[in-house]
Amino acid sequence: SCSRAKDVTMPAKLPVNFFSTRSPVIDLFRGQLDYAEHLRQDSEIVLYFFYAPWCGQSIAAREEIEHVASRLSDQVLFVAVNCWWNQGKCRKQKHFFYFPVIHLYHRSFGPIEYKGPMSAVYIEKFVRRVMTPLLYISSRSKLLDFLSNYEPGVLGYFEFNASPQPPGYLTFFTSALHSLKKDYLGTIRFGVITDKRVAEEISLVHSGSVYLHRHVNTSLIYPNDIMNFTAENICKWALENREMLIRWLRPHGGKSLLLNNELKKGPALLIFIPYNPLAEIHPLLDEITKVALEYHNCNKSQAAEPDLQHLQDSDSPAFDSSVPNAHTKLSETFSITKYPCCNTVVLPQWHSISRTHNVCELCINQTLGVKPNKVHVPHCNFLEIEAALDSFYLQERTFFQVISNTIECSNFLSFYSPFSYYTACCRTVNRHFLSFISSEKTIFQTPKVAFSSHGKKDNTQHSIPHIEDRNWFIPDLHISGTNITGLSCRTNKTLNLYLLDSNLFWIYAERLGASRSNHLKEFAAIVDLKEEVHYVLDQNQSLVGSTLENFIKNFSILYSPLKRHLVDDPSLHFHEQRVITEVTTHTFHDTVFLSEK
CATH class of the missing domain: 3.40.30.10 (Glutaredoxin)
Structure with missing residues (x-):
């Protein structure tokens, strides 16, 4: 009877070649995992492509893998393994939740799983990163190229003169491979400096030092005294402290x-x-x-890419605000970094300072911070002055002199940067606007300068570029209400x-x-x-x-x-009768309000 009939299942068909026999990819279509392991012993770089023959994504990726293999087969061994055949070792030993899976090995290190797009150019890029995880930097120009890249960069300095494999080099090499394991997009680049003079450009003195380059925040040096120098630690440190702009x-x-x-x-x-x-x-x-x-x-007090600037122009001196009395004539070569950014401010009647003084010269000064590289002052811009004015008005600095011909100066720290402070020098002038204009150029020429108890003496007599004059010095700078910086x-x-x-x-x-x-x-x-x-x-x-x-x-x-964008597909406008009418932003009024139904 039917109840006694046994379940009859058709045995699985024998697997067949997934890749062409002429393909540079070795196709182990019976899932021979042990033979795949044997092949790896004789090759430096191996790519394993684990697939299921019925899987649409495996079929789509097959052509991409063949394309990469045709370009790199002389340097990389490409092995495809059928991991679906139930009699094969791959199916018994590997338990993948999806197909295809790509694993790479660099000698004995691996597996490094590739999780990026199944596109030939992306796969090839990743394979090349595994082949050469380190970039060798032997000159200043190569260092500049490396640092100017938008991706985070980790640099190690090793002296190869003493030994062909200096201490710590193999650990650093392995850390670069570790980063590809954790960061399959390959966003962190690793480089090795082999020249002592090039290493000194980024303050690396001792062989075995590791440096993490960051564009906006301060670059870091690996803390050997706190963390053990292991491949995992270097990789973890770089991933935790990298800058993702x-x-x-x-x-x-x-x-x-x-x-x-x-x-x-x-x-x-x-x-x-x-x-x-x-x-x-x-x-x-x-x-x-x-x-x-x-x-x-x-940090607007520090120009973007200061280390790149001083690499490109090694002769430019670092700015030093500890010498405030430096006099430079405008007839000489002008450098904006030698001057603070200043503007003349007429105080409103309601401000407390206006009771004693009604005109101030507001300047932005730069102090030299503790940095591993030289600090440069950016070009004077409107936002700097705007921030200074905000801080100045909020501080409600009161000057002690009554109405007189003396100038009183005061310094106060910036709210935004520990490397900046503002200087305000104020005095009283004739209240009549016409006489203010006629005397504008002589306001700050009086020799009597008084300083408040909380201020530092500063010389205001040398020529200082004003905010409105900056286009004369920097023709490419345009005044605008908002700056992207x-x-x-x-x-x-x-x-x-x-x-x-x-x-x-x-x-x-x-x-x-x-x-x-x-x-x-x-x-x-x-x-x-x-x-x-x-x-x-x-x-x-x-x-x-x-x-x-x-x-x-x-x-x-x-x-x-900006105008809000409303999603509406014109291809959806049909006039046929439908049971359910799709409503878009353009048809809403007609459909909902004007419709008879």
Whole structure:
């Protein structure tokens, strides 16, 4: 009877070749894991491609792997293993939750799992990183190239003159491989300095020292006295202290909380650009990262990239505010870094200081901080003066002299930077505006200078560039109400900056409002999840640094002029009869209010 019938199952078909027999990839389609391990013994770099023959993603990645193998098969051994065949050792020993899986080995170190996009250029880039985890820096120009990259950089200094493998070098080499294990996007770059004079440029003196380069915050030297010098510790230290000015987002295409978790952190600027990881130069990316660097450069008293500046111009002297009486004539070569930034301020009637003085000369001074590199003063800008005025009015500094011809000076610390302080020198002039104008140039020429008890003596007689004169010295600097420099710290609408490769993720750009006729595949949008709004950069403008700056500035100001973007797909406008009508922003009024139903 039917109840006694046994279950009959068809045995699995014997596996067949997944890759072509002419392919440079060795295909172990019966899941021979032991033979795969044997092959690894004789090769320096091995890539394992674990697949399931029925899996659509494995089939799609097959062509990409073959493309990479055709380019690197002379340096890397490519082995594909069928991990689905139930009689094979791979299925019995490995328990993967998804396919395909890519593992790389550098000699005995591994496995390093690749979790990036299954695209040939990305896979090849990762394989090349595993092949050469360290960049060797033997000259100043190579050091400058390394430091100017937007990705975080870790540099080790080792003297190879004494021995072919100096102490600590192998540990540092292994730490670079460890970082690829934890950071599969390869955002931290590792380099080795082999020349003592080059190492001194970044204050590395002892062989075995490790340096973490950061663009905005102070760069760090590995604390050997606190942490043991192990590969895991160096990698952990670099990952914890790295500076992420701008992040790449690479959704894997399946269900994921990646975008949700990032957008929950606050307003996000998503920038879509076509990206080839194998290209040697990325001009658009360089421009975007320059904007990101300026945006995050909150310590306005220190110019961005000070170490790069002094590498490029080693002859420029470091600014020293301990010599305030330095006189330099304007006829000589002018250097903005030798002068503080000053402006003349007419005090309002309500201010307490105006009872005794009505005109002040407000200057921004620079002190030399304890830094591993030289400190440079940035160009004088309107925001510096604005911040000084705010601090000055809030401090309500009261000067002791009654109405007289003396000038009284006072110093007070900056609220924003420990390396800056403001100097205010005030006096009384004729209340009549016309005589103020006629005497403007002689206001501060009186020799009588009085100092308040909390102030330091400062000489105000030498020529100082005023804020309104800065275009004469710096023709490229334009006056504007908002400056991108340090804007992330001066607004409550701080943006997180993200990059996406439009070659892979253009569908996300289209969902955000990108035009389908956009052949350049360049797009930028700001998404504010909390306010439930998003803004799109005008697609008639090219995506360059200046337009991106204006987009960020327009979002950051209190009453933003940006227009909220409403998602609406014109291709969805059908006139056929439907049971359920889809409502968009354009059809809402007609459908809901004017419809008879």
